[in-house]
Amino acid sequence: MINVYSWPTPNGHKVHVMLEECGFRLGRDWQAFPVNIGKGDQFKPDFLAISPNNKIPALVDPHGPDGKPISLFESGAILLYLAAKTGKLLPKSDRLKFQVLQWLMFQMGSVGPMIGQTHHFRQYAPEKIDYAVNRYTNETRRLYGVMDRQLATSKFIACNQYTIADVAIFPWLRNWANHGIDWADYPHLKKWFDLVSARPAVQRGVQVLADLRRPLTGDKERDILFGKTQYAKR
Template structure:
């Protein structure tokens, strides 16, 4: 059994997508990041960076003590190793999937997160920051669009953890949507992944957990720290 510490964010969706695709039994422990659950000592004991998602595998393949994993990319790699699925066996294809997983973790995720912060959540309208992150996200999406030309999935013909990691980060901010009309290959791939039943089940969990709420001062403190007056 996989215990998943989860909230319906793009990083949270990555792990539910894998678990639904693989059919692994799992239970969800909600980590309400707006309420500060990520700072509770019992969560920090295995997720010291106070970020979700994190997992505890109560039945690791070696039959030993439970294994905990934090960081969404590390979790995807761990689960792929546990199941032998969604990471190609061929070493050349495997490194390609790993490259694009790291590309998401180091580039698309952080840059898109900053785009969302300055367009949706920042208390001040900072034009330079908004323009800087908009341009960088569009640049990265252009890189992805070029990669997907002539390929069914990011790593080639095989659907992999790279697709699972990237998909939730494509245009996730409904209050500040990006115009993706020019990204032909990206849009085709995005629709194909979104049509997968397991992906739809994973995204549907957002309706069960983390109802949309208006941002309060307390939530802002938990999510971003207390802004400097």
């Protein structure tokens, strides 16, 4: 049984979806342990032992590459591990594989960080800072445009087959309305979004732990996620 320590965020859902897409089933092949990041579970010693950057998700597979247990943090690394373990969602040819990997890196280096900042300054910041809102919203719109242009000539993000690049990017676009996005501006991306949304494994994956998430309202939660608690020496 694969153990996943996670929370219903885009990075968490990337791994939930990937497991389901690879043929693993929640409760049969893998189990999800909630790490409530609003309450500070990510700073507990047991979690830090497998995720030293105190970020979800983390994965523990009792049957690693050499038959021994392996623990992994960083969602992109987990996607690559599961693709290697199952032989799914990462093309075998070098040409297609590197096409996929560049779009996976695009998600890790641009989509996640920039959209994360957009979401923070539009939804969570205690005061509205117009410069920050405009800067990150405009960058998010630029990234949506990059993906829209790519999908004008490709069925899926990296190529004409569904891959880990799609798994990685999709959860980050589910809150498009909070990003200041109008889908009418990105018709190719919207078509892709609807196509991926309809996949049964995606629908199962984004429901994992979803009933546990609550709106962020308290000062204590804000401090844990964005304040001094986040930066305390450990």
